[in-house]
Amino acid sequence: MSTRSRREFILESAKLAALACLAQGAGRGVADAQLPDGLQWHKAPCRFCGTGCGVLVGVRNGRVVGVQGDRDCSVNKGLLCAKGYHAGAVLYGGDRLTRPLIRRNGELEPATWDEAVDVIARRIMEDPSRFSIYGSGQWTIPEGYTAMKFFKGGCSSNHLDPNARLCMASAVVGFLTTFGVDEPSGCYDDFDVCDTVITWGNNWAEMHPVLFSRIIDRRGRGETVEYIDLSTRRTRSTEAADQHMVFVPHTDLAIANCLAHELLAAGTYDQDFVANHVRFKANDGADISVDGYKAFLDDYTPEKVSELSGLSVAQLKHLADVFADPDRKVLSLWCMGMNQHTRGTWINNLVYNLHLLSGKFGKPGSTAFSLTGQPSACGTCREVGTLAHALPGGRLVANEEHRKEVEDHWNAKPGAISAQPGLHAVALFKALTAGDITGMWVQVTNPAQTMPNLHANVDGATDRFLVVSDIYPTVTTQIADVVLPSALWVEKNGLFGNSERRTQQWFKLVAPPGGARDDVWQMLAVARRMYDLGFEGMRDRDGNFLMSIKDDDGNAIEAWKWDVYNSVNVDRLIFEDYRPLTLKKHKDVAPYDELTKVAGLRWPVVQGESGEWVETRRRFVEGEDPYVEEGKGIQFYMAQAGDDRAIVWARPYEPPPELPDEEYPFWLATGRVLEHWHTGTMTGRVKELARAMPHAYVEVHGNDARTLGLKDGDRVRVISRRGEVELPAVVDGRGVPQPGSVFVPFFDERLLVNRVTLDEFCPMSKQPDYKKCAVRLEKV
């Protein structure tokens, strides 16, 4: 085909893809067409945020050369955001890591895989119970499961925690304490039928733009959707809001209690729902009556909360009225703004309170939905359970029965799994710094940039043995003793689980560059080396290799050998080994082979009468969730008390640990920007994105800028009690903090704002608060 006709063909394909997207239910159509010259399209979930958009990846001559939205995926219905546009380009940055590196005489030098694997195996074996692994919400499900088996089963070390501790641990504990089981009950379908959306400290126009567009598109079709942006900063999301309600940081606790106060005081709560599905608890866990709860709320009148929060009485009453209207379908959304909070668990509970009290739960359009920032924070960290206290399928290391179930499943020796929970992320890094943890293997994350209060938690850890598996050099690989080059996204097989309980599978489509290899293989190879060196923990009850991968006939395959690993779909075998463990708490994920056919399925997935696999849109709802008994309507069947009731908690307002004062008069919040994803490891390699957003900055309100004599572009020192960073000022830019507050994005490895942040965390979820600490500004 000539260049011209090929170009015309692509132009026509592009146009047809957009037209098909407009025609709902048009299916893949164009994408499935085989283009000339070998261009083929294959399904995968997007590699970036937790939305889980379906992507069709165009591959030609062994390279990713295009992407399109998957119109068969109900998450995004054919649309992608700006990051999705660059999803292919992130594979091809010029400085991809392509061979193992070992630090010798202070320098990272090239090494063979055999050398690297041997060094790591021997170091872990020196003190396995004090060796740790720090993983990620970007781990695929098989990667997380392999890490779990390796460390918790093989090394008897529960020191396994993910970076997801930093972004959604409060949501997890919020779900557990309210419903007895983790993860959202609603789904994205609710976005299409709600009447009011309330975002609690969430800039979804930039962070989850495809979901945001669902609301905007509804308005474009003439539907009325009220949007209330409840936040501490003006963002792009605010531009679409009917009301922007700006509150004093941390007072969301009081605001939520105030709305509950109004519902109870006026008697406008859903009394049937409350009588049938809810119980009340005091903050210490004691049962209380409705009257007891009312008495607790006496401190949260609109007048008192207005004074504390900065919202007007009218704004608070409007919010309460939204929940009080029995005909209004209300969707609450949040992400880091609520979760990165020293009372993150409480504020999650308090928002559920509002939906339970108002009965705005389990009905299409009415739900409380926590968004996630990483593509498999749910699928891997929360479902596999790659957290220091957890085991697969919602089990706990502290529970003897749970440990036995997993040991039996793995054929691990009795007692192989330690009963002692491991250290959570912040504690893990403090222990590494102190020397109580002797070594760490980091995979798919960049803690030397993302941990809070870096001076206290990372700087001192450079003396420990550190292994880093990554795709590009980062500030964490700079301090590593061994660097392992990893395969990325469609360079390997994978499965993710998104925010709405959707498990998504993809196949390897292109080869990783040079000597880069899958993270799963890396762990299998090190585990096998430990076995070969005689490490007892890597032997199962029969003396065989604990991490053995078995084929469909039960025969062990030598998956630790790269050529064997490459010749078999090891992901499928690992996932099918994991899948039975998901049944215990009714998180039944679909079989691998079913997932290959579709753009994901939402668990629990059960077989229908004719053998078809059926997903669940809304949990706990009769007719939708197969585990709800007939006649129950709503049934919280995982309630800890066994009474099928969710809990309304009386959680008080509590001041934050650090407040602005005379010396440090500004609030500092950190966060993300549209152009870059997290630490910019991938997006920083895309020239177009790096050019559009080349460096971090400090957002300052115009009033504060005038007081400080600052103008746009001036250099400013942002100083806290822990450290400082020098940044250019942006005055009244794309985002505008309220007076007395500043905002700094964390993507820039040259301008590390986490030298300034506070490492206080929610005592229940152990998630640090990156949204609030006290700083002062000095013009340079």
Next chain:
Amino acid sequence: MPISSLVIRTDAGCEESLVQAIGAIEGVTVGAVKPGAIVMVTETKSRREDPAIWERVSVLPGVLSIGLTYCNYEDILEGEP
């Protein structure tokens, strides 16, 4: 040359004026117009031009949202190391 398509959601009644404004941007053609929606196809010299076009379109009066549906940059990526 990167080729992309996008769906632009618009306020009702703004389609005609937006078609003119969008069509005047270099490298952009209007692929189709429907009530409340416009299909835009871009053909640019480099991927860096695309985000700039989206930004320019997103601030036009009457534009509610723009969503990417397709992109092909095979001649560029195949030429990169």
